[in-house]
Amino acid sequence: MSEIRALSSLREALWNEYRRVRSETEALASPITAEDAQIQSMDDVSPAKWHLGHMSWFFETFILRNDPAYQSPREEFKVLFNSYYNAVGEQHPRPRRGMLGRPLLEEVLDYRHEVDAGILARLENLPDDEIGKIDAVIRVGLHHEQQHQELMMMDILHVYWTNPLRPAYHGADPPKGAGTAPLEWHAYPEGVHRIGFGGDGFAFDNEYPCHREFIHAFELGSRLVTAGEYMEFMSDGGYERPELWLSDGWSTVQREGWRHPLYWERRQGTWWRMTLYGMQPVDPNTPVCHVSYYEADAFAHWTGWRLPTEAEWELAASDLAVEGNLLESGDLVPMDVSGEAFSSAPSQMYGDVWEWTGSAYLPYPGYHASPGALGEYNGKFMCNQMVLRGGSFVTPETHIRPSYRNFFYPDSRWQFSGIRLAKDI
């Protein structure tokens, strides 16, 4: 395209990556109506319209506004779409994001294109010696946008489920699983290992520094826990036996009346669950999804095994190719591993569902948050949350890596989260 002609190849590569990620967002958002895009079905959920505004706000705030001459076309968005960056200024209160009848969705999309134009102009006009700096921030922005792609999908599923009409994000039939491979174990010897990001390319600050940890010998389950296995836990009184649960987990079960994973529903003797394809029967061969840490831990307790630590998971993942049922596969549910023979490595490590670990989300030894407002990205959340690893069926392939640390509160379960087991040797 003509507007790129003036760009150097670095500029061009950056612009192409920018366009690729930004287009992916628009493609993901396109089935969502303006009315559905506005709903905040619980405090933790953000409306799709808000996600779309916030992703552009990120580029505007951290790149375009760095130019003192910049005039925002939508000054009022500075507060509306600030998520939690205190260093940037005030924020529209999170639980009121669903109150924004204005801006209209089409105005948010217009804003998106205005920001895109601004980024392109900046790429075209910036002196060569400043391209490096903008490059770093654009990459953060694109990974930020990919996170929000997944958040938007998690959130819209909750929105659809909240509506008694249970609309589907995708009208097609869901892909069908064929069977389940038996659960096997992969063994890893004890030793001091390097954990955290030590390579080139992009990683978030919470993956740094690469450091050493002593890991005791352990075994890791060859695949994810299936919905069928989880139903056995349920049938065995899993939700009625306090001895299986953490104390805070048991309180949550009692208070919330939990008896099954989120989105499950009993219809005439069969379990159904809400998915991006609408209400569908639970496929017992596919990984259980939408369980909290409390449920994952109680399930592991029931089996007599346990959840892996994040270091164990990372050690096991470190040699594996990043491939699996990720966003690019196009399947909008976690899938089975029926066809696979037992292999030399655990399967389903990437994609399908995020895997709860038994590790609290804490700074690595020697961790320092990024300077400036971007330092609020990760570090300030390092308390009260548990780490999940490996990505889900809506995580983009270019977004996930062995050292990637996701985190949620132990009672959260609207994310695409599941279970892998580990055991001591």
Next chain:
Amino acid sequence: MSEIRALSSLREALWNEYRRVRSETEALASPITAEDAQIQSMDDVSPAKWHLGHMSWFFETFILRNDPAYQSPREEFKVLFNSYYNAVGEQHPRPRRGMLGRPLLEEVLDYRHEVDAGILARLENLPDDEIGKIDAVIRVGLHHEQQHQELMMMDILHVYWTNPLRPAYHGADPPKGAGTAPLEWHAYPEGVHRIGFGGDGFAFDNEYPCHREFIHAFELGSRLVTAGEYMEFMSDGGYERPELWLSDGWSTVQREGWRHPLYWERRQGTWWRMTLYGMQPVDPNTPVCHVSYYEADAFAHWTGWRLPTEAEWELAASDLAVEGNLLESGDLVPMDVSGEAFSSAPSQMYGDVWEWTGSAYLPYPGYHASPGALGEYNGKFMCNQMVLRGGSFVTPETHIRPSYRNFFYPDSRWQFSGIRLAKDI
């Protein structure tokens, strides 16, 4: 129009009235976007889309469904748009009305036209001897729809105010007031009077039976309390002096941090308030609006006078023509009475703002609720609420009368409510 040709003149009159009221609703709703129409800004507020669905649901439920052969085109709306009629069945939970991304606004409008077609068919086909019965229910339905016209306007103003962008319902400049007539008093002698609806035409069951009450001699204020007078109360420490307040009122002031009427805001030394014309400076000559019963009572206490009882108000109103700043005037704010000389009767009795009375909303002696589900319309709310009289600037003229009883909880103030004073002789 051709479809009416087959109708008798009663049927035709009924159909004309039906069309008139239903069109008025659509005209009032037309400036509201699909996105704004969906928002529930607090539990008490219903989205405009829900109001529109519910008004049609009323006609479908109480007329169309009475024919056993009737097949609803939208069976799922039976629960979604049931407000509180337990006899009709389950209800979508009130605080979740803002979660309804589906049905889309355009589907709700389609449903509206389907119901209209059903009503017309019923009017055309019903045997003559059943027209009387349907006539009564249609009239209830139209008065119900007029109530929801006002509720929709109250609610959308709250929605617009909740949005930090403060959009306006109506883009024009608001009408301007010119001055304030002095406050005078009209005296009424003691005696036994008939209170409640005793005429022909329509009245709600809570206006029956017409009964006798002994009313002591009293005087009624010649006009509504103005915003300017209310500002004097504020300046005199009205919101900081517990001795002026009911105990529950004072708790509410403390808990909610009230310091002025709802929708007021201080900007550079001037009071502004949110209106259907957007944010506007407070006009001190026009009636104070958006005060709760607690505030009305505290204000009256401060003046040394009191609020009228509903019987006193009704006695004073009984001889007056129903005219004033009602919906038909087109002014979307309460207006002043500057031009008026002192007259033989109190002014502003109808329209402008609902007038809080000192009467609890209770059944009249000999009251019986209507039979069937329509009996849930009024009677079950006869506890914990206070009566308001006289209508507001968005009340249709054909909807208000001397005996009309509106009611709200004493801490509610998002309705168009104001103050008239009374005193003992």
Next chain:
Amino acid sequence: MSEIRALSSLREALWNEYRRVRSETEALASPITAEDAQIQSMDDVSPAKWHLGHMSWFFETFILRNDPAYQSPREEFKVLFNSYYNAVGEQHPRPRRGMLGRPLLEEVLDYRHEVDAGILARLENLPDDEIGKIDAVIRVGLHHEQQHQELMMMDILHVYWTNPLRPAYHGADPPKGAGTAPLEWHAYPEGVHRIGFGGDGFAFDNEYPCHREFIHAFELGSRLVTAGEYMEFMSDGGYERPELWLSDGWSTVQREGWRHPLYWERRQGTWWRMTLYGMQPVDPNTPVCHVSYYEADAFAHWTGWRLPTEAEWELAASDLAVEGNLLESGDLVPMDVSGEAFSSAPSQMYGDVWEWTGSAYLPYPGYHASPGALGEYNGKFMCNQMVLRGGSFVTPETHIRPSYRNFFYPDSRWQFSGIRLAKDI
């Protein structure tokens, strides 16, 4: 006693009455241990220790402190034992009354005797022309103390019930009923009647002014509703049928899970209830007790009749002697009327249980609160509450009269409240 010798007969009469009421309080409190006396089992309940402190505080505040030379021996009690008198100053927060491990109960009793000594000294030393003023305040104080005697008994019952050990206030066996008289009706013709206190002697400001009301012809039930009759309502699905309930009542039933009166409990097929004699089987012949207004109204609805208004009750009571199962009877439960033949007047009008009326607690026409802090006694509660009439088995005989207005929120039921029916003619 020697200290009274110097008093005039008015002073002596006042002192005797003072001593009589104050001794009654101490007798009532004597079975309560220091530990039980300190518990606040819900926000509405005050610990017995607090009641005892507050009753003395009342006399200290409104009499002793009126002398500028007065030095309080316990200055810190001024805030601790102020219930809600804003004009007197700050208050220890109501929901924290159970946190007062200090003062010890014995210190509160010492304070009581210090205040008694102060009152006696004041009575001895006051000039004759000031005795009239102090007489009025002492009488208010004694009626206030009698109210708190009943409140203390209500509250301690809740405290005992909260304890899973269910201790008894009184160790003896409760008196037994013998049967139930049939329900008859007494008729009253329509007319304008004087309502409110018009006699000599003491009355609270809320009983003034004596004024006229038009009362339509009605009939009043000859006795209170029995527990047996209430059990029929329960058996007939009373707590599961929304059509019987006020809307706010039904919400309360759902939210609180009400299925029977407060303090009732099912044990092996029999209903038991907590009483001042500990847990006892429900006697179906005695009046139902511990029902809320919502339950009283729903019960009346179920019978097809209704609750009386307070004016109707007062009219019926106005000619009757103040006698019945009041505090002086010594029976600490409501009793049956088995032995009584049908008589010319309703029975059980005084004592046994307070009778819910269908009247909201509002000011009478021409009402003015007392001046000064004592004006906070009644007037500021005239919103959101319903009137009860007639007293209970722990109301002192000298405290109750035809015009006496008690009031509680419609969801309250820890007071000794029951039901009498009325109907239109």
Next chain:
Amino acid sequence: MSEIRALSSLREALWNEYRRVRSETEALASPITAEDAQIQSMDDVSPAKWHLGHMSWFFETFILRNDPAYQSPREEFKVLFNSYYNAVGEQHPRPRRGMLGRPLLEEVLDYRHEVDAGILARLENLPDDEIGKIDAVIRVGLHHEQQHQELMMMDILHVYWTNPLRPAYHGADPPKGAGTAPLEWHAYPEGVHRIGFGGDGFAFDNEYPCHREFIHAFELGSRLVTAGEYMEFMSDGGYERPELWLSDGWSTVQREGWRHPLYWERRQGTWWRMTLYGMQPVDPNTPVCHVSYYEADAFAHWTGWRLPTEAEWELAASDLAVEGNLLESGDLVPMDVSGEAFSSAPSQMYGDVWEWTGSAYLPYPGYHASPGALGEYNGKFMCNQMVLRGGSFVTPETHIRPSYRNFFYPDSRWQFSGIRLAKDI
């Protein structure tokens, strides 16, 4: 005493230790009146009376009830004093522990002596081959009792502080500090270390197994952070700067209005704080106390350093003698280290205040909870809490050790908790 004569020396040693710890409890409880002993000033606090009952319940439940022939003299205490052992059965709800006017304090003390007699009889009569088993459980029970000694002191301080009269636990003047040693740093090299309990004697299950951890080189502060240093943080806007805080911490600061440690209060320009000696001026030389994890972390952030991990702390403590300002010192406040020269090891490692670490409370690699109901002691709390190390001025010397893990939620601050700093090298 004669009753011990029949005991073997193991039995005698056990009985002596039992008597020693149990007497210590009674000595600690003796200044608390029955009325203060009953108060639950917040849900987290248990009344002293409840602690006393629970400590005896522990011995009765896990020892006396193991004999099927045992008849409890107080069967009803089984539920009342069960804290959270689901395997033992139902529990009186925790937030209702303050509602127990019965049993009286003296009855709880009687129960205590009944249990003591039962334990003695068991020790006398048990066959030799069963003594080993009972020995283990008695030792758990005594360490449990020592924990509750500290909990009882923490809780009673909160109770006294809640009372506006602010009574003192101990009437004497508090000990005075003299100065503060400068903050120095002790360095520790990187390496794999053994962490957890690996010795003989008693340890809780959460200290097992002894395992290896890789610890990076670090430095540890030579003493605790002082109140004076903490005041500098406050003066520098510590409570107003979100960038210093964890996100959940900042929310807590906002929601709770925190501006200083718990129990601090500004009086005429000077900071005072509630202590077991009543209200006392803050001594800037003594360790800051009653800070939450959020505050400890924000303070560390402000200094540019950080909190130690629990492994770092344990490594530094492993060679040190267990001595310091512990319960046996008799000082009921944390004390300064003024007199001390810089030494070869950090001071104040034991006693004074519990030291927040940056480690989440999680199971050690290979951890297994104890079997049976005692397995509920520690494991089920391994989520959402942070580890504290080293004991406080009310921790008994025989109760603390290098591997001892205490844990609290990050927003808790009524425990005796303070701050030690660490840094990376």
